[in-house]
Amino acid sequence: MRKTDLAIGHINLAKSFDRTSESFVSLVEGLQEKGVAQHVLVRNATLAKKLDAMDDIAVGPVVRSAVMAYCLMPQLDIVHIHDMAAGQAGLLLALTRSIPFVLTHRGDFEGGTGALAQAIYRRASRIICCDDSEVSILRHLEPTLRIEIIPDIERSGAADAHLRVYQNSQRMPTAGSSGIQ
Numbered sequence: 001m002r003k004t005d006l007a008i009g010h011i012n013l014a015k016s017f018d019r020t021s022e023s024f025v026s027l028v029e030g031l032q033e034k035g036v037a038q039h040v041l042v043r044n045a046t047l048a049k050k051l052d053a054m055d056d057i058a059v060g061p062v063v064r065s066a067v068m069a070y071c072l073m074p075q076l077d078i079v080h081i082h083d084m085a086a087g088q089a090g091l092l093l094a095l096t097r098s099i100p101f102v103l104t105h106r107g108d109f110e111g112g113t114g115a116l117a118q119a120i121y122r123r124a125s126r127i128i129c130c131d132d133s134e135v136s137i138l139r140h141l142e143p144t145l146r147i148e149i150i151p152d153i154e155r156s157g158a159a160d161a162h163l164r165v166y167q168n169s170q171r172m173p174t175a176g177s178s179g180i181q
Contacts, residue, residue: 004034004035004163004167006036006037006077006078006163006167007037007038007076007077008036008037008038008077008079008080008166009038009039009040009041009073009076009079009080009099010028010038010040010080010082011041011069011079011081011082011086011089012024012041012042012047012082012086013042013043013063013083013086014042014043014044014047014082014083014085015043015044016044017047020082020106021047024047025050026158027158027159027162028040028051028054028057029054030158030159030162031159031162031163032054032056033159034159034160034163036163037056038057038058039058039059039073039074039076040057040059040060041059041060041061041063041069041072041073042059042063043062044062045062048062060073066085066086066087066088066089066092067089067092069086070089073093073099075097075099076099077166078101078102078166078169078170079093079099079101080101080102080103080162080166081101081103081124083104083106084103084120087103087117087120090103090123090124091116091120091123094123095123100125100170101123101124101125102124102125102126102127102128102165102166103120103121103124103127104127104128104129105127105128105138106130107130113141118141118142121138121142122142122144122145124146125169126146126147126165126168126169128148128149128162128165129147129148129149129150130149131149131151135149150162150165
């Protein structure tokens with residue numbers, strides 16, 4: 001029995017399996033325990049196998065690009081983009097299929113601060129940061145970004161915090177709006 005009718009997609013295009021990947025797995029597990037329907041697309045084959053071993057998690061084929069992830073993501077309520085490499089998939093989903101996306105910002109700008117990266121940040125329904133150290137940098141990029149701080153996913157209650165962010169992010173800002181609620 002599902003405790004929520006929310007269907008969430010995840011896109012993670014990280015090449016290696018590291019501490020960030022472990023946090024990603026912890027989030028998926030935490031949401032699974034809450035009864036959340038999830039569809040996952042990842043680049044790392046080891047990560048895909050680990051997720052595929054979980055019950056009730058739909059794991060798509062290993063994807064190599066944001067465009068491939070975009071094409072293979074089914075229609076869901078919201079998609080969580082876990083790295084800037086997948087940011088283009090989130091932007092495409094929002095613009096062409098009206099699927100809102102949440103972006104996790106991990107403290108660096110590996111995707112750059114150019115026009116495409118700025119469009120991804122601005123179009124995200126919410127940006128999740130692990131701590132407040134990067135909030136001022138993001139606010140400098142764009143003062144109207146909707147930022148949520150969720151500390152380490154492995155702590156108790158982090159899945160609940162993510163679930164609240166997803167539920168609050170389902171409404172997309174209209175074109176030209178500041179996105180502030």
